[in-house]
Amino acid sequence: MCGICGYISKRSIALEQLREMNDTMYHRGPDDSGVEFYEMTGGRQVGFAQRRLSIMDLSALGHQPMHSANQRVSVVYNGEIYNYRELREELADYPFRSNCDTEVIIAAYLKWGITCVERFNGMFAIALFDRETNEVYLVRDRIGKKPLYYWYEDENLVFASELKPIMKYPGFTGRIERRVLSRYLFQQYINAPESIYQNVYKLEPGAVLRYAQGQIDTWKYWDVSKVYHAALQNLFKDYGEAKACLKEALKKSVKARMIADVPLGSFLSGGYDSSLVTAIAQECSDSPVKTFSIGFHEEKYNEAGYARAVADYLGTNHTELYIGEQDMFDLVESIPAYYDEPFADSSQIATMMVSRLAREQVTVALSGDGGDEFFCGYNIYQNVAQAQKLDALGALVYGVCRLPGLKQMHMADRLPFRVRVIAGNRDKESKTQFGAGNYPARARAMVRAYSSDPAAAQGAGNGTAVQEQPLPVHYPMESSYHVKDWQIRRMLLDMDTYLPGDILCKVDRASMKYSLETRCPILDTDVMELSYRIPHAYKYAGGDKKHILKDIAYDYIPKELLERPKVGFGVPLDKWLRGPLREQLMDYSSYDYLKRQDIFDAAYVSDMIRQYIRTGDAGPATGANYSKLTWSFFVFQQWYQAYHG
Numbered sequence: 001m002c003g004i005c006g007y008i009s010k011r012s013i014a015l016e017q018l019r020e021m022n023d024t025m026y027h028r029g030p031d032d033s034g035v036e037f038y039e040m041t042g043g044r045q046v047g048f049a050q051r052r053l054s055i056m057d058l059s060a061l062g063h064q065p066m067h068s069a070n071q072r073v074s075v076v077y078n079g080e081i082y083n084y085r086e087l088r089e090e091l092a093d094y095p096f097r098s099n100c101d102t103e104v105i106i107a108a109y110l111k112w113g114i115t116c117v118e119r120f121n122g123m124f125a126i127a128l129f130d131r132e133t134n135e136v137y138l139v140r141d142r143i144g145k146k147p148l149y150y151w152y153e154d155e156n157l158v159f160a161s162e163l164k165p166i167m168k169y170p171g172f173t174g175r176i177e178r179r180v181l182s183r184y185l186f187q188q189y190i191n192a193p194e195s196i197y198q199n200v201y202k203l204e205p206g207a208v209l210r211y212a213q214g215q216i217d218t219w220k221y222w223d224v225s226k227v228y229h230a231a232l233q234n235l236f237k238d239y240g241e242a243k244a245c246l247k248e249a250l251k252k253s254v255k256a257r258m259i260a261d262v263p264l265g266s267f268l269s270g271g272y273d274s275s276l277v278t279a280i281a282q283e284c285s286d287s288p289v290k291t292f293s294i295g296f297h298e299e300k301y302n303e304a305g306y307a308r309a310v311a312d313y314l315g316t317n318h319t320e321l322y323i324g325e326q327d328m329f330d331l332v333e334s335i336p337a338y339y340d341e342p343f344a345d346s347s348q349i350a351t352m353m354v355s356r357l358a359r360e361q362v363t364v365a366l367s368g369d370g371g372d373e374f375f376c377g378y379n380i381y382q383n384v385a386q387a388q389k390l391d392a393l394g395a396l397v398y399g400v401c402r403l404p405g406l407k408q409m410h411m412a413d414r415l416p417f418r419v420r421v422i423a424g425n426r427d428k429e430s431k432t433q434f435g436a437g438n439y440p441a442r443a444r445a446m447v448r449a450y451s452s453d454p455a456a457a458q459g460a461g462n463g464t465a466v467q468e469q470p471l472p473v474h475y476p477m478e479s480s481y482h483v484k485d486w487q488i489r490r491m492l493l494d495m496d497t498y499l500p501g502d503i504l505c506k507v508d509r510a511s512m513k514y515s516l517e518t519r520c521p522i523l524d525t526d527v528m529e530l531s532y533r534i535p536h537a538y539k540y541a542g543g544d545k546k547h548i549l550k551d552i553a554y555d556y557i558p559k560e561l562l563e564r565p566k567v568g569f570g571v572p573l574d575k576w577l578r579g580p581l582r583e584q585l586m587d588y589s590s591y592d593y594l595k596r597q598d599i600f601d602a603a604y605v606s607d608m609i610r611q612y613i614r615t616g617d618a619g620p621a622t623g624a625n626y627s628k629l630t631w632s633f634f635v636f637q638q639w640y641q642a643y644h645g
Contacts, residue, residue: 002028002029002050002051002052002053002064002077002078002161003022003025003028003029003050003051003078003160003161003162003165003512004048004049004050004051004064004076004077004078004125004127004159004160004161005018005021005022005025005049005050005076005158005159005160005161005165005166006018006046006047006048006049006076006127006158006159006160007045007046007047007156007157007158007159007169008040008044008045008046008047008136008156008157008211009044009045009155009156009157009158010042010043010044010045010155010156011045011156011171012037012045013047013169013170015035015037017168017169017170018035018037018047018049019033019035019049020168021049021160021164021165021166021168021169022035022049022050022051022165023051024162024164024165024167024168025051025160025161025162025164025165026051027338027512027513027514027515028051028053028078028161028162028512028515029050029051029052029053029515030051030053030515031052031053031054032051032052032054032063033049033050033051033052034048034049034050034052034063034064034065034076035047035048035049036048036049036065036074038074038129038131040129040131040134040136041134042134042213042214044214046074046129046136048064048065048074048075048076048127048129049065049076049165050064050065050076050077050078052064053363053515053517054261054262055080055260055261055262055363055364055517058261058262059098061097061098061099061100062098062100062102064076064077064102066102066103066106067106068106068107068110069094069095069097071131072110072130072131072132073106073109073110073128073129073130073131074128074129074131075102075105075106075126075127075128075129076126076127077102077105077124077125077126077127078124078125078126078146078148078161079122079123079124079125079126079141079145079146080101080122080123080124080257080517080519081101081104081105081120081121081122081124082121082122082253082256082257082259082524083119083120083121083122083256084101084104084122087104087108087119087120088104088107091104091107091108091111094107094110094111101122105120105126105128106128108120109128109130114128114137114139114208114210115221117139117208117221118221118222120141121256121524121525121526122141122525123141123145123146123519123520123523124139124140124141124145124146125138125139125140125141125146125147125148125161125203126138126139126140127159133212134212134213135210135211135212136157136210136211136212137208137209137210137211138150138159138203138208138209138211139203139207139208139209140203140204140205140206140207141205141206142205142206142222142525142528143205143206143370143495143499143500143504143523143528144192144204144205144206144499144500144501144504145500145504145508145520145523146161146508147161147162147202147505147508148160148161148202148203149161149162149163149166149195149200149201149202149203150166150200150201150203150209151166151169151172151197151199151200151201152199152201152216153199155214155215157211157216158172162340163195163196163197163200163340163341164340166197166200167340167643173198174197174643174644175197175198175199176196176197176198176599176644177194177195177196177197177198177200178447178450178468178470178599179194179468179469179470179471180194180195180196180470180471181446181447181470181599181636182443182444182446182447182470182471182473183443183470183471183472183473184196184342184344184632184636185443185446185447185473185629185632185633185636186439186440186443186473186474186629186632187473187497187501187502188343188344188345188502188628188631188632189343189344189345189501189502189505190341190342190343190501191475191497191500191501192204192205192500192501194471195341196341196342196639197341203218204218204220205222205496205500206220206221206222206223206224207219207220207221208220208221224492224495224496225480225481225482225492225496227528227529227532228481228492228532229482230532231529231532231533232532232533234533235533235534235535236533236534236535236538239538239548242533242534242535242538242548243538243548243551243552245530246527246530246531246534246548246549246552247552247555249524249526249527249530250276250277250280250521250522250527250552251280251283251284252524252526253521253522253524253526253527254277254280254281254284254366254521255280255284256524257366257519257521257524258281258284258285258366260363260364262362262363262364263290263361263362263363263364264289264290264362264363264364264365264366265289265290265291265292265358265361265362265364265365265366266278266281266289266290266291266292266316266365266366266367267291267292267293267354267358267365267366267367267368267518268291268292268293268307268310268311268316268318269293269303269306269307269368270293270303270304270305270306270307270308270309270310270562271303271306271368271562272368272371272377272546272549272550272553272562273368273369273370273371273372273377273522273549274367274368275310275368275553275556275557275561275562276368276371276549276552276553276556276557277366277367277368277521277522278291278310278311278314278316278366279310279314279553279556279557280521280556281366282314282315282316283556288315288316288317289314289316289317290316290317290318290319290358290361290362291307291311291316291317291318291319292318292319292320292354292357292358292361292365293307293308293311293318293319293320293321293354294320294321294322294323294350294353294354294357295320295321295322295323296322296323296324297322297323297324297325298325304320304322306561306564307320308320309561310557310561310562313557313558313561314556314557319357319361321353321357323353325572327353328349328350328353328571329576329580331349331352331353332349332576332581332638333638334352334513335348335635335638335639336638336639336641336642336643337642338352338509338510338512338513339505339509339639340639340643341639342632342635342636342639343505343506343509343635344628344631344632344634344635344636345502345506346571346573346631347506347571348506348509348510349571350571351506351507351510351511352510352513352514355510355511355513355514355516355518356513356514358514358516359514359515359516362516363515363516363517364516364517364518364519365511365516365517365518365519366518366519366520366521367507367518367519367520368520368522369499369503369504369507369518369520369522369523370499370520370522370523370528371522371546371549372546373491373494373495373498373499374491374495374522374527374528374531375531375539375545375546375548375549376487376491376536376539376540376545376546377545377546377549378494378545379545380490381487381490381491381540381545382543382545383435384432384486384487384490385486385487385540387422387425387431387432387434387486388431388485388486388487390422391422391425391431393422394422394423394424394425395423395426397419397422397423398423398424398426401423421434421435422434427474427476428478428479429474429476429477429478429479430472430474430475430476430478431478431486431489432478432486432489432490432493433474433475433478433490433493439473439629440473440474442608442626442629443473443629444470444473445601445604446600446601446604446605446608446629446633447470447599447600447601448598448599448600448601448602449601450468475493475496475497477493477496478493481493485536487536487540488536504520534548550562573627573628573630573631574616574617574627577612577613577627577630577631577634578612578613578616581634582613584634585609585613585630585634586609586610586613588633588634588637588638589605589606589609589610589633589637590606591603591606594606597640599640600633605633608626609630609633612626612627612630
C-alpha cells in the first residue's frame with residue numbers, strides 16, 4: 001500500500017520537484033520513498049516516484065521504484081496482489097531477490113506482457129516503463145479499489161494516486177472542469193473517467209492506459225457488463241451448490257487478505273457484511289482477531305451494541321469508541337486535504353473516525369464493502385423493483401397529465417410526490433435512477449451557463465465561443481447493460497459508478513489519511529465473478545435482500561444477532577449547515593463572492609441558500625430535502641478555498 005506518481009515529458013523537471021510531488025502523499029506511505037528519472041527515446045524523460053506503507057517484505061528489498069534483473073522494466077505500484085505466491089510458482093525461472101508482490105508484477109510482465117494484469121487478483125494501481133518497447137503503461141484494478149489519476153496535455157502525461165502531486169507539477173493549469181459540476185452537486189462525487197479538472201482523468205476500473213510516442217490509448221481488460229453476461233452462460237442451477245461455492249470463495253478470499261507482515265484487524269459494524277468477513281477471519285486465525293467499531297451517543301444511529309454482541313459471540317479482541325457530534329464536526333475542515341477533489345458523501349466522517357481508531361493497533365483492516373452492490377442489499381433495489389411494476393401505470397399518468405387542458409392546469413404538480421416520481425420516470429437511459437424531487441433541475445440551475453475559451457474552441461470558426469454542455473446529472477447508460485430486470489440493471493450501474501466513485505473512494509481516502517490499508521474480501525475477483533453466476537432469485541428471495549449472503553452469515557452467527565432493521569448513519573447536515581457552519585455557508589454563497597468566483601449562478605444560488613437557511617429541510621414527502629444539495633455546494637466551496645482561494 002502506498003502512493004505513486006510520475007510523468008512522461010520532453011520537458012525535464014528537477015529531482016526536487018518530483019520529490020515535492022511525491023511528498024504530498026506522505027500520509028499514504030510514511031515508511032519509505034523513492035524518486036527516479038529515466039531516459040526515453042524521442043527526447044522524453046520518465047519520472048517515477050512512490051511513498052511506501054510497508055505491508056509485505058518490510059526489508060529494503062521492497063523499495064520502489066523497482067527494476068527487473070535485466071533493467072528492462074521499472075515499476076511503481078500501489079496495492080496488493082493477493083495471488084502473488086501462486087503466480088511466483090509459475091514464474092520460477094525469474095531470479096527473484098525479494099519476497100514482495102511488486103517483483104512478481106515485473107516477472108509476470110516479462111513473461112506474459114501487459115496481459116499479465118488479467119492474472120492478478122488484487123487491488124492495484126500500477127505504472128510500468130518498458131525500455132525495450134519504449135512504452136509506459138498505467139493499470140487499475142478491476143473494480144477500482146486503488147485510485148489513479150492522469151493529466152494528459154500536449155503529449156505530456158502526469159499520473160498520481162491523488163490529485164495533489166499533479167497539482168504540484170510545474171505548469172499545471174488547474175482549470176476547473178465545469179461540465180461535471182451539476183452531476184457532482186447531485187451525486188456528491190465525480191465518477192471516472194472525469195475529474196474536477198480539465199484534461200485530468202481517473203483511469204477507469206479494469207482499464208489499461210498505454211503511452212507511446214507521445215500518444216495514449218486505453219482499453220478495458222475487465223468490464224462489469226461483459227463479465228456479467230459471460231457468466232450468465234454458466235448459472236448455478238442448485239441453491240445448495242451456489243451457497244457452498246460462494247462460501248468457499250469467501251473463505252479463500254479472507255484467508256488471502258490475512259497475509260501481512262504487520263498487525264491486521266477488521267472493521268465490525270454488526271451488519272451482515274462486516275460480521276461475515278470478521279467471522280471467517282476469526283475462523284482462519286490462531287488468535288482473536290482485533291475488531292473495531294464506533295458508537296454514537298444518539299441512540300437512533302447507534303449500532304455499537306450490535307457489533308459488540310457479534311464480537312462477543314465470535315470471541316474477537318474488540319475495541320469500540322463512542323463519539324459525539326463535536327468529534328465528527330472537528331473533522332470537517334480536514335476533508336479537502338485528503339479528498340483532494342470535491343467529495344460530499346458525509347459518511348466519510350465516520351469512516352475517518354473508525355480508521356483512526358483501528359490505526360492505533362493495526363496497519364491493515366478488513367472491510368465488508370461490496371456486499372450490497374453484488375448481492376442486492378440496498379433499499380433502493382427494493383424501490384426499483386416496485387417502480388418497474390408501476391412503470392406502465394406511470395406512463396399512462398404521464399400521458400394524461402400532458403393532455404392540453406390538464407397540462408395548462410399543471411395537473412402533474414398536484415400529484416403526490418411518489419406518483420410524480422413514477423410518472424416522470426420516462427428516460428429509458430436512467431429508469432432506475434428516479435426520485436429526488438426537483439434535485440436534478442436545481443443542480444443544473446446552480447451552475448452558471450458558460451462558454452469555452454474562444455481561443456481554445458477548435459472548429460468553431462473565427463474564434464467564436466462554444467457553449468459547453470454539462471454532463472447529465474444521471475448516468476445515461478442503462479441500455480448498455482442489455483438487462484430487462486431493473487434491479488439487476490441498477491446493481492450493475494452501481495458497480496460501475498457508486499461503488500468505485502463513492503464507496504471505494506471514501507474508504508481509500510479516509511483510511512489512508514491515517515496510513516491504514518483496507519482490504520475488501522467480497523471484492524475479490526473470484527467472488528465478484530462467482531456472484532454473476534448466482535441467479536438473482538438467490539440474492540433477492542421473496543423480498544429478502546442479500547438472501548444467500550445472509551444464509552452464509554447464519555452458518556457462523558446466530559440469526560437473532562444479525563436480523564434487525566438497518567439503522568444507518570447520518571451526519572446532522574441540516575443542523576450543522578444552519579448552525580455552526582452557517583456563517584461560512586453565507587460567505588460561500590454571497591452574491592458578490594459568487595460573481596467573483598464565476599462558477600455558479602450568483603443570483604440563483606445566493607437566493608436558494610438563504611431560503612434554505614431560513615426554512616431548512618421541508619420533509620421527505622415533498623422531496624425538498626436540500627441539505628444534501630447544500631452540503632455538496634459547501635464541500636465544493638471548502639475545496640475551492642483550499643486549492644484556489
